[in-house]
Amino acid sequence: MLLSQLNLHHFRNIANASLQPARGINLLTGNNGSGKTSLLEAIHCLGYGRSFRSHRASRIIRHGESAYVLFGRLSDEDAATELAIGMERSRSGVSQLKIGGQSADSLAALARLLPVQLIDPQGGELLSGGPKLRRSFIDWGVFYQDNSFHPLWKQFSRLLKQRNAQLKQSRGYQALGFWDQELTRISEEIAEKRAEYCEGFFSQAVDFIGFFLPEYEVSLDYYQGWDHEKSLGELLQANFERDRVLGYTSTGAHKADLRLKANGVPVCDILSRGQLKLMVCAMRLAQGCYLSAQGDKKVIFLIDDFASELDSEKRHLLMERLQQSDSQIFVTAIDLDHLDPELVARADKMFHVEHGRISEISRSVRASDEC
Ligand SMILES: Nc1ncnc2c1ncn2[C@@H]1O[C@H](COP(=O)(O)OP(=O)(O)OP(=O)(O)O)[C@@H](O)[C@H]1O
Numbered sequence: 052m053l054l055s056q057l058n059l060h061h062f063r064n065i066a067n068a069s070l071q072p073a074r075g076i077n078l079l080t081g082n083n084g085s086g087k088t089s090l091l092e093a094i095h096c097l098g099y100g101r102s103f104r105s106h107r108a109s110r111i112i113r114h115g116e117s118a119y120v121l122f123g124r125l126s127d128e129d130a131a132t133e134l135a136i137g138m139e140r141s142r143s144g145v146s147q148l149k150i151g152g153q154s155a156d157s158l159a160a161l162a163r164l165l166p167v168q169l170i171d172p173q174g175g176e177l178l179s180g181g182p183k184l185r186r187s188f189i190d191w192g193v194f195y196q197d198n199s200f201h202p203l204w205k206q207f208s209r210l211l212k213q214r215n216a217q218l219k220q221s222r223g224y225q226a227l228g229f230w231d232q233e234l235t236r237i238s239e240e241i242a243e244k245r246a247e248y249c250e251g252f253f254s255q256a257v258d259f260i261g262f263f264l265p266e267y268e269v270s271l272d273y274y275q276g277w278d279h280e281k282s283l284g285e286l287l288q289a290n291f292e293r294d295r296v297l298g299y300t301s302t303g304a305h306k307a308d309l310r311l312k313a314n315g316v317p318v319c320d321i322l323s324r325g326q327l328k329l330m331v332c333a334m335r336l337a338q339g340c341y342l343s344a345q346g347d348k349k350v351i352f353l354i355d356d357f358a359s360e361l362d363s364e365k366r367h368l369l370m371e372r373l374q375q376s377d378s379q380i381f382v383t384a385i386d387l388d389h390l391d392p393e394l395v396a397r398a399d400k401m402f403h404v405e406h407g408r409i410s411e412i413s414r415s416v417r418a419s420d421e422c
Pocket residue numbers: 062063064065081082083084085086087088089090109110111112113114385
């Protein structure tokens with residue numbers, strides 16, 4: 052589904068805004084600090100359940116206000132079906148979610164309706180940062196591919212917490228035997244679902260990465276969180292003393308990672324910062340397109356600060372792939388000169404952001420500017 056209406060209330064520096072995005076390319080321009088990233092952040096909150104900049108609602112709620120409210124209307128391609136979604140978060144920690152006018156109790160339900168992929172200047176962290184980011188990356192795809200993954204992951208997280216608490220108290224391994232049987236069973240199930248996803252997705256990822264970085268031979272490898280030739284149950288028992296000292300469980304599905312190499316070398320040791328960023332662009336595009344190709348779900352791409360660190364040829368390549376994805380796209384830039392001219396020419400709608408106010412730029416104004 053597409054986002055055909057978006058209303059923001061007390062979100063960052065945006066007091067109130069209402070816009071009707073186009074189904075294709077939406078450009079957002081405005082000076083530093085005007086509110087462009089905030090707008091993408093709002094869409095991300097609706098579709099991902101949380102911001103990409105802060106985990107705390109109090110940071111996002113407009114200064115001096117008590118809550119932010121987001122409202123979206125989702126429509127299918129021909130606008131025959133519409134669904135209203137909403138989210139409210141207060142400083143006191145209370146959140147309310149609504150889907151089709153009814154209260155919804157989980158962010159996952161909202162996320163299923165609105166898959167979003169963010170490509171932003173911090174993107175390179177996916178490859179240069181810790182494994183948690185790469186696990187979330189894989190899990191995003193598994194979440195949409197397999198409905199049973201999310202409840203399984205929640206069950207696993209609860210169990211792991213209990214095991215870690217038990218680990219600190221126990222003197223001998225005996226007390227952990229029960230937790231470990233369950234932890235092993237669920238870890239294996241999670242690992243299998245992730246592996247299944249990676250098996251399908253990796254060829255798409257290699258294809259997209261090859262498009263942006265044709266000079267490298269890239270390989271992706273999924274690490275399940277423990278040596279796959281060993282039994283997790285036995286490893287948990289063997290690592291007991293070490294884990295007890297550490298105070299946490301050092302093997303299992305929560306340690307999974309994605310390992311990427313270019314010409315046989317870990318990507319962070321061989322690629323430049325701009326190339327790492329390009330690679331992340333390719334991976335996120337590939338993941339969005341892979342999801343669309345699997346079924347009826349369309350991904351919304353949020354591209355923040357389009358120009359940053361990409362040369363004009365690469366910007367053009369990114370634009371081409373975005374266009375081919377036939378997705379709804381939101382692109383921000385300080386001004387139109389920072390964007391690929393073809394992207395500007397093909398934009399379906401343009402919005403100008405100024406001090407938190409968002410206004411649509413009509414076609415006639417655009418045409419006279421271009422003259
Ligand atoms: N909770 C908040 N309440 C009010 N204003 C806020 C809040 N949090 C951040 N801001 C302000 O919102 C403004 C918009 O920030 P945003 O990151 O969206 O700007 P931007 O248009 O993306 O800028 P840039 O081009 O520099 O990336 C900033 O001036 C920031 O200080």
